[in-house]
Amino acid sequence: MGAVAIDRVEAVYRSVHARLWRSLLVHTGDAELASDAEAEAFAQVLRRGEAVRDVEAWVWRAAYRIADGLLERRGRERALEPHHDAAAERDPAVVELLDLLGGLSAQQRACVVLHYVAGLPAGRIAEVLDTSPGTVRVQLHHARERLRRDLEVS
Amino acid sequence: MDVDDADLRARFAAVATVEPPDLWPRIVETAASAEPPRRRWRTPLVAAVAGAAAVAVVAVLLVRDDPDAPDPVVTATQPSTTTAPEATTTTTELPTTTAVATTPGAWRTLDVPMLPREGAAYAVGGGRLLVWGGRDADDVLRDDGYLVDLATGTTTPVPAGPLAARELPAVAWTGTEFLVIGGHPPESAYLDGAAFDPAAGTWRPIADPPFTTAAYPRAQWTGEELVVWLPVNDRALGVFLPVAGPGQVAAYDPAADSWRTFEAPAFPAIGATFVDVGAGTYLVGGPPMEDVGSISSETYVYASELQIDSGTFGDPVTGPDTDIARAFAWPDGRLGVVTAYGTALALDDGAWEEVATWAQGCWYDIAVASAPGRTYLRTCGDVDLLDGDSTHRILDAGAPGSTINTYGSAFLVDDLGRLVVLGPPDPLATTQVLAVFDPDAPPAPAPTTPSTTVATDTRLDATLASLTERDGCGWAAFYALDDHHTALLTAVAVDEFLAVQDDPGTHQVVVDLPSERVDVRLALGVNFWICTDIGGGERADVTYRPVAGTAELTLRIAPDVWESSGDLRLRDVVLQPDDGGPPVAIADITWEGIRLGGSVGG
Numbered sequence: 001m002g003a004v005a006i007d008r009v010e011a012v013y014r015s016v017h018a019r020l021w022r023s024l025l026v027h028t029g030d031a032e033l034a035s036d037a038e039a040e041a042f043a044q045v046l047r048r049g050e051a052v053r054d055v056e057a058w059v060w061r062a063a064y065r066i067a068d069g070l071l072e073r074r075g076r077e078r079a080l081e082p083h084h085d086a087a088a089e090r091d092p093a094v095v096e097l098l099d100l101l102g103g104l105s106a107q108q109r110a111c112v113v114l115h116y117v118a119g120l121p122a123g124r125i126a127e128v129l130d131t132s133p134g135t136v137r138v139q140l141h142h143a144r145e146r147l148r149r150d151l152e153v154s
Numbered sequence: 155m156d157v158d159d160a161d162l163r164a165r166f167a168a169v170a171t172v173e174p175p176d177l178w179p180r181i182v183e184t185a186a187s188a189e190p191p192r193r194r195w196r197t198p199l200v201a202a203v204a205g206a207a208a209v210a211v212v213a214v215l216l217v218r219d220d221p222d223a224p225d226p227v228v229t230a231t232q233p234s235t236t237t238a239p240e241a242t243t244t245t246t247e248l249p250t251t252t253a254v255a256t257t258p259g260a261w262r263t264l265d266v267p268m269l270p271r272e273g274a275a276y277a278v279g280g281g282r283l284l285v286w287g288g289r290d291a292d293d294v295l296r297d298d299g300y301l302v303d304l305a306t307g308t309t310t311p312v313p314a315g316p317l318a319a320r321e322l323p324a325v326a327w328t329g330t331e332f333l334v335i336g337g338h339p340p341e342s343a344y345l346d347g348a349a350f351d352p353a354a355g356t357w358r359p360i361a362d363p364p365f366t367t368a369a370y371p372r373a374q375w376t377g378e379e380l381v382v383w384l385p386v387n388d389r390a391l392g393v394f395l396p397v398a399g400p401g402q403v404a405a406y407d408p409a410a411d412s413w414r415t416f417e418a419p420a421f422p423a424i425g426a427t428f429v430d431v432g433a434g435t436y437l438v439g440g441p442p443m444e445d446v447g448s449i450s451s452e453t454y455v456y457a458s459e460l461q462i463d464s465g466t467f468g469d470p471v472t473g474p475d476t477d478i479a480r481a482f483a484w485p486d487g488r489l490g491v492v493t494a495y496g497t498a499l500a501l502d503d504g505a506w507e508e509v510a511t512w513a514q515g516c517w518y519d520i521a522v523a524s525a526p527g528r529t530y531l532r533t534c535g536d537v538d539l540l541d542g543d544s545t546h547r548i549l550d551a552g553a554p555g556s557t558i559n560t561y562g563s564a565f566l567v568d569d570l571g572r573l574v575v576l577g578p579p580d581p582l583a584t585t586q587v588l589a590v591f592d593p594d595a596p597p598a599p600a601p602t603t604p605s606t607t608v609a610t611d612t613r614l615d616a617t618l619a620s621l622t623e624r625d626g627c628g629w630a631a632f633y634a635l636d637d638h639h640t641a642l643l644t645a646v647a648v649d650e651f652l653a654v655q656d657d658p659g660t661h662q663v664v665v666d667l668p669s670e671r672v673d674v675r676l677a678l679g680v681n682f683w684i685c686t687d688i689g690g691g692e693r694a695d696v697t698y699r700p701v702a703g704t705a706e707l708t709l710r711i712a713p714d715v716w717e718s719s720g721d722l723r724l725r726d727v728v729l730q731p732d733d734g735g736p737p738v739a740i741a742d743i744t745w746e747g748i749r750l751g752g753s754v755g756g
Binding site for chain 2: 006010013017018021022025026031035038039040042043044046047091093094096097100112113116117144147148151
């Protein structure tokens, strides 16, 4: 990997790291897994050098795929148990948030995390999740409804 | 508590207090070393890793070599049951003309009274599905199970036997018994087995397998023996992880209650499948375990010494996204594989021949030059039953009779050629959905009840519509006409749908139809659905006529169209006035809003 590629990727890393990592944290419920996924995504993009045209888009997409793969390997439902993660446990509000998201489907959860935590518009979320913007909007709608219902019940 | 969007945003803002670690040094180090990502495993990792093995294909995520290109995601689904809305008026008479050739076979959906389990052994035989072991909803390992009658959906308890509670054993049907081999307690593995006779409801112990280690066994009944293969396993990480290297293969003879061993191939994969092609049994591998969660991998296909030809046949396909999802025997006896992204190949005289490739979409027929007259099918429809499969890749396939069937979820083929698909476990449910496709079953009978009028007085009754996701095509409104007919109106404005859903009761669909009689022609996209290419072209008749001072729009759809396609898609709706005036396209119809009923949902 050349210096240009490293500089380019590092610039993207500095730009998106906080949002990407936090969104992965909420998506997976696991700080270490979030770190694993993000680090592997950036490492892969570094290995590819200049072959990757849009580093930021590639990293978002790859990180979520890697995170989902790691989650699936480990057992998604168990991974979403908020009490497993020390980083999340430090903040009761984060624990409550993770618990709340446990009622959503995987796609709904990814959509709301990318929307509320990462701040991505529907079109970008669709690119990350490899779906359509319409699907993202619908999933966001249903997710909000579910979250509201759950909060009202609680 | 009234929760608005600001409340939700405030809750998500909590995560901003969590400070992310600096990963950059690790990223540079990892990239330089080209090592796979550091993985952590902790309890209950056995279930997680074995879960991947259980579905036969391991790769869950792929980052393609062409990094900016979209990954092809093949979504394999199956027809869902359409719920008939409450009829308001009934006017449609169904014509009997044959529009397309009828697809043989029929789906049945059963709601089985069975508590969900993960990691259980599943096998079908003798018209019954065995579900044994696994973890229940309380995460407790079980030593009992269920027998599900595939005809009725009723269950019979399977009592505990000589085997301790466990998950992910290998299981196969011999014609008279279910043989259960190996499996896992937490962070360990069993080296035993037992046979269950479903007719008598009794267990018998069998001789212990001659393995020195046991993890993630795969088994195949050859007609005389049960062949069991184990990958090499490494406990260096604290749990069993299959790694590259020679595995172990042995065969069990139920008549002699004895095992014989074979020299196993160097098989750097998990998720292998046995394929009995009549003249021999192939052991066909998947991607190496090390690549799971990393990048796409090469595909390995081996024939063990059990085969008619020993040796390595090489990769059937090359390049990215070539994981083998499932190996099977073609009806002509050739070894077949289907890749995770929908290419079907056959091994012919030592060389791989591509016999079918399909894109995203629904059921459709593929004419295969090398096998004229044979029909290859994919399924189409909603993914409700398989909603738990977030990856939507082909995980399994089979070729009963003259068809190949692929699904985005695990399924089993029983000894009658029927496909049995078990829905994803729902921890809160007391039943599980089980779908059975019988290729020999007669098509569903034509509906005897007339369908529902979906539009009267120029108003399309949107209370009868439901919003459903179509793979890769966004969302669309369906109008359930009756149990057998569904009209799908494409190009629904999702935002409008959602807007009126948020504000029910204030909108109605108003279709700006002319008041004089017109003939409405509907082009029905039959058999497949691709966003930019809806094909098929079969027609249904729609009439529009004044009724008592108002008007009525009636769909007349041939029943065999429905039966052959699984659903109907309306496209290019054109209103052609009788007086020869210019046709009105669907895009020109005025939609003022949609009022949705209770059937709305994804």
